Amino acid sequence: MKILIFILIAIFVxxxxxxxxxxxxxxxQLPTIKSNAFPFRESNLEIFTHGTDLFxxxxxDFNHAKKHIHVLFYICNDDRFGNEFLSLLKKKAEEGIEVRLLLDWAGSLKVSRKKIKELQSAGAEFAFSNVPTFPFYFYSSQVRNHRKITVIDGKIGYIGGYNVGNEYIDLDPKLxxxxxxxxxxxxxxxxDLQQQFLLDWQEATKTNLRQxxxxxxxxxxxxxxxxxxxTEGFILEDTFSTLIQQAKKSITIGSPYFIPSKRTLDDLxxxxxxxxxxxxxxxxxxDHILVKExxxxxxxxxIAAGxxxxxxxxGFYHAKILLFDDQICDLGTANFDNRSFFLNHEINCYIYDLQVIEEVKLILKKDLQDSVKLSLxxxxxxxxxxxxxxxxxxxxSHFL
Known part of the structure; x- marks a missing residue:
């Protein structure tokens, strides 16, 4: 009985x-939260839906880099593909290319420390993003840099849902x-991708390279x-809420985790x-315990509402996409969940080009054909x- 009481008291404390x-x-943290809404741009966009094609x-593009390679990922695993990725960056650093690799501290706990040291010995720069700090260690450990940004020579950029590991190139049988x-x-x-990478690099290393x-x-x-x-765990809910409220005909949401806030659920x-x-x-x-439930x-x-x-x-669906009235498409790193709304650092691309959106619709059509309808x-x-x-x-659910 005393042991039980002790356990209950410990849990309470x-x-x-x-x-x-x-x-x-x-x-x-709230007063320090930042959001960068960059200007409207006109760029060439290419969509990848398979990891092997993407990488x-x-x-x-890494192999053809002339000056620098800047990379930010949430996850880099200590596996065959993760080591291949790090080895290529090491090779480019040895060739005299400026290489900077920024990984989220929690998401990339499994990354090989030996490989990191080899990378740095070759002349590359490395840092962890969002390392937990005191006095609020638990809260800061929950605020993750979930962005995925790659910039080569300031001329080629990548953004989206893929990370670095065997599962992302179909080497995990379960997923x-x-x-x-x-x-x-x-x-x-x-x-804009370059600006955001260098802002994240500055936050992690206290080095300002943006000039x-x-x-x-x-x-x-x-x-x-x-x-x-x-976004940094604040503005994203406002953005999604506004787009949902403005929708007139149709909304399509693709997300590996569907855990909306009360506000976004009410909007839907x-x-x-x-x-x-x-x-x-x-x-x-x-791919994670309890998120499905x-x-x-x-x-x-x-479903009850129609x-x-x-x-x-x-396979496993990890895409993050929103499509509104076939006019606006959001594609990026943010899931439709509380963690992306209120905790994570995310980066999304809002697309207004109807030709690209038609391509997105074909991708979504294929994914729906590979799906089964869920009923009440x-x-x-x-x-x-x-x-x-x-x-x-x-x-x-707030932390899932």
């Missing part, structure tokens, strides 16, 4: 401490094939109108009431174990 840490850590193009979306950007929009013109060569306009917006329900067609694509297979209460609400929800079954009956006939998991997930 730990819970109270974490609550205090989170509440006051966020209060301290073949990216690595080819293969991996379905994701990533953009290659050339022309003037690369300027160096070598990183900002003259760029021509491209074909497609778009805007880059980076209001959109359904005014006759907007809502389609949502989520994975059938989950955390989505169930929200999916029940929108939404069409599909579970992608041809499916969600209401869960096993006891799944219901228990749903209850646990609901209590911690």
């Amino acid at each position: 730990i819970g109270a401490f974490l609550t205090f840490d989170y509440k006051f850590g966020r209060k301290k 073949n193009h990216m690595f080819d 293969s094939p991996w379905r994701d979306y990533h953009l290659k950007i050339t022309a003037e929009g690369v300027l 160096n013109k070598i990183y900002f060569p003259p760029l021509e306009k491209g074909r497609s109108r778009h805007k880059i917006i980076s 329900l209001d959109a359904l009431k005014r006759g907007v067609e809502l389609t949502i694509i989520v994975p059938y297979v989950s 955390a989505s169930f209460p929200h999916l029940r609400a929108i 939404a069409n929800v599909y579970q992608f079954k041809n 009956e499916d969600l209401n006939s869960l096993s006891l174990f799944s219901r228990i998991k749903e209850g646990v997930a609901k209590s911690i």
Whole structure:
């Protein structure tokens, strides 16, 4: 009995401490939160939906780099592909190319420290982003840099959902094939990716390189109108909410994790009431514990209100995309969940070019063909174990 009481007291104390840490850590951070809504740009946009194609193009661009390579990823794993990625960057540094690699501290815990030291010995610069700090260690450990930015010579940029690891090039049997979306950007929009990378680099290293013109060569306009917006756990909810409220005919959301805030869920329900067609694509297979179950209460609400929800079954669906009235497409790093809304640093590209959007629609059509429709009956006939998991997930959904 005494042991049980001790355990309960310990749980209470730990819970109270974490609550205090989170509440006051966020209060301290809110005044410092930044959002960069860059100007409208005209660039050339190329969409990749398979990891092998994406990284073949990216690595080819690395090999042709003349001056510098700047890379930011959330995850770099200590596996075959992660080591191949680091070895290529090392090779370019040995050739005299400026190489800077920025990885999120939590997302890339598995990265090989030996490989990092080899990279630095070759002349490359390396830093971890968003390293937890005291006094609010728990809160700062939850604020992750979820951006994925690559810039080569200030002329070629990449942004999207892929990270670096075996699973992203279909070498993980459980999660293969991996379905994701990533953009290659050339022309003037690369300027904004470079700016954001150097801002993140400055935050991590206290080194300001943004005044160096070598990183900002003259760029021509491209074909497609778009805007880059980076967020830090605050502005994203406002942006998505506004777009949902403005939708007149249709909304399509693709996300590996569907855990909306109360505000965005209410916005989606209001959109359904005014006759907007809502389609949502989520994975059938989950890559993280409890995130699938955390989505169930929200999916029940929108299906009951008339939404069409599909579970992608041809591998794992990790894409992050929103399409409004076939006029505006958001493609980037942000999931449709509380973590992206209120904690993570994200970067998204809002596309206004109808030709690119037609390409997006074909991609979404293919993904819907590889999905099965989810019904209320499916969600209401869960096993006891799944219901228990749903209850646990609901209590911690803010951190999933």
